[in-house]
Amino acid sequence: MKRHLYSIFIFCLSLLSLNIWSQSKGKPISENLIGIFFEDLNYAADGGLYAEMIQNRSFEYTPSDVNWGKNPHNNWYYFTAWDLVRDYAAIATISLETNQPIHPNNPHYLVFNALTRGEKGVGLRNNGYDGIVVRKGEKYDFSVFLRLISGSEIPVKIQLTDNKKQIIAEADITAYSDKWKKHAVTLTPIADADTASLVILFQKEGKIAIDMVSLFPQNTFKNRPNGLRKDLAQVIADLEPSFVRFPGGCLAHGDGLDNIYNWKRTIGPIEQRLEDKNIWNYRQSFGLGYFEYFQFCEDIGAMPIPVIAAGVSCQNSARTRGTGQECIPMEHMHDYIQDILDLIEYANGPSTSTWGNKRAEAGHPEPFNLEYIGIGNEDKITPEFQERFRMICEAIQEKYPEIKLIGTSGPFDAGEDFELGWQISRDLNVAAVDEHYYKDAGWFLNNQYRYDNYPRTGPKVYLGEYASWGNHCYNALSEAVYMTGLERNGDIVEFASYAPLLGRLGNTQWNPDLIYFDGKGVYPTVNYYVQKLFSVNRGNLYFDEVITHKDKENRGIASSCVQNDKTGDVILKFVNTTDQVTRMNVDMKPFKKVKSKAVLTVMTGNKDARNTREEPNNIIPKESEFKVSKKFYYDLPPYSVSLIKIKTR
Ligand code: AHR
Numbered sequence: 001m002k003r004h005l006y007s008i009f010i011f012c013l014s015l016l017s018l019n020i021w022s023q024s025k026g027k028p029i030s031e032n033l034i035g036i037f038f039e040d041l042n043y044a045a046d047g048g049l050y051a052e053m054i055q056n057r058s059f060e061y062t063p064s065d066v067n068w069g070k071n072p073h074n075n076w077y078y079f080t081a082w083d084l085v086r087d088y089a090a091i092a093t094i095s096l097e098t099n100q101p102i103h104p105n106n107p108h109y110l111v112f113n114a115l116t117r118g119e120k121g122v123g124l125r126n127n128g129y130d131g132i133v134v135r136k137g138e139k140y141d142f143s144v145f146l147r148l149i150s151g152s153e154i155p156v157k158i159q160l161t162d163n164k165k166q167i168i169a170e171a172d173i174t175a176y177s178d179k180w181k182k183h184a185v186t187l188t189p190i191a192d193a194d195t196a197s198l199v200i201l202f203q204k205e206g207k208i209a210i211d212m213v214s215l216f217p218q219n220t221f222k223n224r225p226n227g228l229r230k231d232l233a234q235v236i237a238d239l240e241p242s243f244v245r246f247p248g249g250c251l252a253h254g255d256g257l258d259n260i261y262n263w264k265r266t267i268g269p270i271e272q273r274l275e276d277k278n279i280w281n282y283r284q285s286f287g288l289g290y291f292e293y294f295q296f297c298e299d300i301g302a303m304p305i306p307v308i309a310a311g312v313s314c315q316n317s318a319r320t321r322g323t324g325q326e327c328i329p330m331e332h333m334h335d336y337i338q339d340i341l342d343l344i345e346y347a348n349g350p351s352t353s354t355w356g357n358k359r360a361e362a363g364h365p366e367p368f369n370l371e372y373i374g375i376g377n378e379d380k381i382t383p384e385f386q387e388r389f390r391m392i393c394e395a396i397q398e399k400y401p402e403i404k405l406i407g408t409s410g411p412f413d414a415g416e417d418f419e420l421g422w423q424i425s426r427d428l429n430v431a432a433v434d435e436h437y438y439k440d441a442g443w444f445l446n447n448q449y450r451y452d453n454y455p456r457t458g459p460k461v462y463l464g465e466y467a468s469w470g471n472h473c474y475n476a477l478s479e480a481v482y483m484t485g486l487e488r489n490g491d492i493v494e495f496a497s498y499a500p501l502l503g504r505l506g507n508t509q510w511n512p513d514l515i516y517f518d519g520k521g522v523y524p525t526v527n528y529y530v531q532k533l534f535s536v537n538r539g540n541l542y543f544d545e546v547i548t549h550k551d552k553e554n555r556g557i558a559s560s561c562v563q564n565d566k567t568g569d570v571i572l573k574f575v576n577t578t579d580q581v582t583r584m585n586v587d588m589k590p591f592k593k594v595k596s597k598a599v600l601t602v603m604t605g606n607k608d609a610r611n612t613r614e615e616p617n618n619i620i621p622k623e624s625e626f627k628v629s630k631k632f633y634y635d636l637p638p639y640s641v642s643l644i645k646i647k648t649r
Contacts, residue, residue: 026541026563026590029490030460032242034535035302037465037497039249040288041280042513043504047129049236050288051229053140053215054126054198055081057285058275059096059108065277078108083125085199090118102145102180102211105265105274109211111149114202121157121201126213130506131195133519134160134168139218143184144200144210145271146175151206158185158200162193175208186218194520212271222299226270226287232502235515235522236300240536243303245374245464245497246293248279252377253309255279256317257326260309263290263343267358279314280509291359294347294368303371304347305495308340310376310408311388327384337395344370344400374464376408378436381420393428404431406462413437413447426458432494436465441478444468445555445577448481451489460492465499467527471512473619473639474607476526480575480641483534484560487542487573498531505613516613523616529603530641533621537571537601537643539563547572548585557582557636563591568649574634574642577607582636586628588646595647600626604640 038044047055061080078096086092093113101107114122126132134140142158153176160169169187189196198215202208220227221234247261254260255277265274266289273286290306297304311333317324328336342355347370349356359368375392379385393405407425410417413435425433439447451461463486468475479498486493503513505523514531516523524532539562546561556577563570570591574584588594605619612618626634628646636642 026543027491029487029538029540029542029562030494031540032303032495033486033490033493033538034531035241035243035245035305035495035497036236036239036501037245037249037499038247038501039251039499040247040278040284041249041251041500041510042502043129043282043507044500044502045288046283046285047507048502048504048517049228049232050285050292051216051220051227052285052287053128053132053217054213055129056126056283057213058106058211058271059110060106060275061283062277065283066281079110081126081128082110083127085125085201086122087118087120089116090122091115092122094124097209100147100209103272105272106211109209111207111209112202113207114205117203117205121203123156123199123201124210125197125199127195127197128215128519129504130519131163132160132198132215133194134189134192134196136189136192138189140169140187140189141184141214141216141218142171142187142198143182143212143214145180145182145212146177147180147209148175148178149207149209151204151208154206154208155203156200157203158187159198160187160189160193160196161199162191163195168193168196180209180211182212187215221296224295224299226292228288228292228296231522232515232517233296233300235524236501239528239532241300241302241497243305243372243495243497244293244297244300245305245307248307249377249465249499250279250314250316252307253312253314253379254317256313256324257328259317260313262339263306263308263346264339266290267346267362290343290346291362291364295364298368304368305372305374305406306343306370307374307377308343310379310385310392311336312376312379312382312385315380322380325380325382325385327388333388333391337392340373340392340396341399344373344396344403370403372404372406372431374406374408374434374462378411378434378465379408379417381410381417381424386420386424389424390428393430406431407433407459409433409435411436413439422459430459432460432462434462434464436499438465438467438469441468441470441475441577444478444482448485448555448558451485451493454489454492456492460494462494463496465497467498467512469512471525471527471610472607473526473605473609474577475512476530477575477577477607477639477641479527480530480534480573481556481558481577483530484558484573484575487534487539487560487562490542498527518613521613521616523611523613525611526603526605526619529619529621533601533603533641533643534573537573537645539571541565543590546587546590547574548587549582551582554578559584563648568647570646570648572644572646574636576636576638576640579638581638584634584636586632586634588628588630591648593648594628594630596627596629598626598628598644598646600624601643601645602637602640603642604637607639
């Protein structure tokens with residue numbers, strides 16, 4: 001009873017303070033409110049952000065990479081993406097071998113037996129992901145591991161050829177060692193090509209083992225070796241996300257126990273990383289691994305938020321919708337928890353510590369300043385989950401009390417898992433709870449006040465995955481309406497990230513996505529521009545009652561007023577999902593001074609329109625000058641989001 005009264009007291013106090021904040025100094029908004037969620041889904045990592053251009057570089061694809069649904073890779077096998085290159089006079093055989101790999105984690109390799117070399121040599125071709133895109137004059141680093149099995153030295157030509165098989169870049173290497181030896185050379189194409197191939201041509205008879213064939217643009221994001229595709233990384237960086245949640249999603253808790261994402265397999269030399277199937281029906285090379293994730297976060301000034309499985313796999317594992325959750329046996333939980341503690345040491349420990357030292361060896365002696373870890377991803381909150389979740393949280397809280405934990409609340413916005421997930425997170429006093437929901441546009445309009453009545457005590461909200469079902473202008477506008485609600489509740493909603501982030505055109509397993517791309521370019525959606533508008537125009541204080549309009553009950557119209565108290569800038573955001581111009585009245589009463597010259601940004605278009613590869617700039621924000629005063633109005637166009645940025649100092 002006492003506890004109950006105390007909660008009521010705290011609740012009233014928070015309501016009162018909310019009121020005081022809103023009327024005078026503004027209500028605090030989380031400085032971490034907008035971030036991103038990166039999952040290797042839709043070829044987001046391999047064939048996407050990870051700049052490697054060779055598909056199946058280590059001959060590890062297997063027919064069993066497919067987990068669910070109709071098999072999209074009927075011919076998927078160890079030599080997928082590879083072809084034999086020979087002329088009429090050449091005779092060669094290829095075989096898959098495992099008896100002397102570069103490293104036990106990388107078991108398969110190709111053995112090429114050139115019996116006759118033909119006229120120009122005999123060898124292999126790789127077409128990358130839907131063809132390799134190269135640009136004239138750019139530099140591309142080729143590397144390969146070779147081991148001579150029979151014969152003496154073998155000269156090898158490394159070429160890039162265009163779609164007419166014309167050579168556009170060429171270099172020579174010589175295989176000479178009967179031990180695995182890495183060879184590297186730089187290729188500089190003399191012409192652009194959108195569907196180039198990499199060709200490896202042996203110039204002499206002999207038998208040779210081949211593995212880890214790689215082609216990387218030198219021009220990666222921040223020029224990182226083993227780095228990220230520059231154009232894609234830049235579009236993500238332009239969102240100015242406060243945090244990056246990674247590596248999943250369902251990918252994190254995996255398709256069955258043996259597919260739970262194991263961070264330790266993703267660090268160290270790339271030829272020693274243990275590849276795995278991907279829950280999304282393809283393969284993960286882990287070339288983009290934990291080191292690269294942490295480094296990317298640092299490069300874009302975002303906080304890393306890794307998500308680790310809560311000792312259970314995805315409930316949809318093994319093609320079993322909802323009931324396929326597998327649990328790590330109790331006798332193995334100690335080791336599993338130790339791996340998580342080691343991850344924290346890898347991120348934050350001194351370079352003299354075991355795992356901190358591995359980070360230093362990778363070139364980063366300074367810590368990565370990990371603050372948060374997500375435990376679980378929209379799991380079914382079974383008793384087995386609860387037991388393991390509790391063990392993991394308690395172990396981290398004991399060893400690393402400074403690390404903040406994020407719980408999980410199932411795959412939906414409400415229901416049993418949602419309630420149980422929140423309850424156990426409250427019991428364990430974690431910092432935030434991860435909510436996920438994918439809904440139609442109407443839901444986002446109708447639920448824009450969802451967080452207005454959330455308790456102001458206990459864990460904060462991390463809206464880790466949300467999206468309206470579509471990339472049409474109307475979907476994006478419904479998300480914008482919802483985001484005004486996130487700003488209004490920025491005291492309790494600590495983080496929010498749209499999902500999924502990336503989708504390679506022609507290779508998506510989930511739509512809609514925020515950013516589409518192919519080998520040639522990047523095509524941000526209207527939803528992307530909404531995220532960007534809200535992210536780069538943030539405030540840390542929220543003000544009620546600055547914006548009013550007559551049609552108060554209309555949920556298709558929304559607004560927010562925030563201020564960045566460091567710069568003094570006030571940002572007004574207006575969203576109209578209706579077909580009527582709506583007059584928005586602004587009273588800048590809370591702000592002493594208002595400079596008349598303001599900047600207006602408007603994004604508007606047909607409600608059913610989208611940005612596409614063919615018309616990527618169909619709907620994008622446009623800026624103009626706008627005059628304001630202490631009191632003014634703004635006629636908000638139909639189907640639009642508008643921002644007015646006002647200087648108050
Ligand atoms: O974002 C796509 C998927 O949606 C995530 O992997 C999962 O967490 C959710 O079901």
